[in-house]
Amino acid sequence: MANSHKAEISATIDSAISAANRRQRRFLSSLMSWAPGNTRIYPWRESGRTAYELMIAELLLKRTTAAAVARLYEPFLKEYPSATHLAMATESQLAHNLTPIGLQTQRAKAIADLARHLIESNSGNVPCSPQSLSNLPGLGEYSARAILSFGCGIPAAIVDANVTRVLHRVFWALLPPRPAHSLVQFIADTLLPYDSHREYNFALLDLAAMVCRYIEPRHENCPFKLICDFYQSHGDRQPVSRLQTRLRAIRRKRKIGLVELASNAGVSKLTIINIEAGRTSPRLETLRKLATALEISEEQLKD
Numbered sequence: 266m267a268n269s270h271k272a273e274i275s276a277t278i279d280s281a282i283s284a285a286n287r288r289q290r291r292f293l294s295s296l297m298s299w300a301p302g303n304t305r306i307y308p309w310r311e312s313g314r315t316a317y318e319l320m321i322a323e324l325l326l327k328r329t330t331a332a333a334v335a336r337l338y339e340p341f342l343k344e345y346p347s348a349t350h351l352a353m354a355t356e357s358q359l360a361h362n363l364t365p366i367g368l369q370t371q372r373a374k375a376i377a378d379l380a381r382h383l384i385e386s387n388s389g390n391v392p393c394s395p396q397s398l399s400n401l402p403g404l405g406e407y408s409a410r411a412i413l414s415f416g417c418g419i420p421a422a423i424v425d426a427n428v429t430r431v432l433h434r435v436f437w438a439l440l441p442p443r444p445a446h447s448l449v450q451f452i453a454d455t456l457l458p459y460d461s462h463r464e465y466n467f468a469l470l471d472l473a474a475m476v477c478r479y480i481e482p483r484h485e486n487c488p489f490k491l492i493c494d495f496y497q498s499h500g501d502r503q504p505v506s507r508l509q510t511r512l513r514a515i516r517r518k519r520k521i522g523l524v525e526l527a528s529n530a531g532v533s534k535l536t537i538i539n540i541e542a543g544r545t546s547p548r549l550e551t552l553r554k555l556a557t558a559l560e561i562s563e564e565q566l567k568d
């Protein structure tokens with residue numbers, strides 16, 4: 266990486282962090298006054314949940330809805346109250362218990378692998394340290410941080426795609442169009458209140474999912490209206506991604522129908538409809554297929 270580029274990144278991080286420091290108090294008070302009555306209630310959010318119980322919630326919540334997991338959570342914990350109980354079960358028993366939320370074979374294998382790892386490495390206990398949690402198979406940084414904050418009581422800022430979107434919009438004037446995860450995590454770490462990290466994380470996750478939505482954000486219901494760069498500069502205009510407008514424009518200019526593009530690119534018609542409607546951001550692999558089918562470079566589609 267050229268030195269000038271490194272210096273540019275470092276300057277962006279410095280200015281974003283100092284802006285986060287300056288706005289921390291207002292960000293926090295706005296969010297915490299919005300939280301009562303607005304945050305969602307799930308069984309894994311009850312106070313006193315252990316790191317093991319949070320780990321199970323994180324594993325179950327991957328690639329399914331919270332409503333589906335909420336129905337299964339308590340019976341699953343009753344059947345498997347510890348990693349030892351999980352390790353004693355066969356994968357087919359686990360898969361049977363996991364059938365209501367789907368992907369049961371993959372989930373059963375992941376849970377059994379993790380349980381065996383915990384037995385061998387930590388006497389079946391879920392470790393409450395960032396490094397050890399990140400090293401557990403089947404969990405990622407997001408889940409590790411959720412377990413730390415909600416199950417271990419250790420301050421950790423949780424950043425998923427929705428939280429990234431909120432922070433990107435609130436600090437819109439300072440951040441590049443596609444901020445690196447590490448940069449967003451720096452800002453999230455700076456904003457995190459250590460004494461109320463749990464309630465703060467719940468509130469930010471919920472506000473991101475319900476108010477600052479990908480399309481049609483509900484600015485009028487948002488406590489960040491007065492400190493949000495995006496709202497201050499765009500008002501009620503919808504955030505439209507460049508990919509969304511580029512794809513639609515290229516397709517129309519070349520008179521390529523949805524069915525034809527879907528067939529040539531090997532992606533579903535629904536995927537293209539969702540991209541053009543701004544309902545989803547495609548994975549790189551999908552972007553490549555679309556670019557190849559349109560005979561343009563990936564950059565042309567993105568920029």
Ligand code: SF4
Nearest residue numbers: 477482484487493496
């Ligand atoms: S004011 Fe609008 S864009 Fe800004 S954080 Fe709130 S909902 Fe999102």
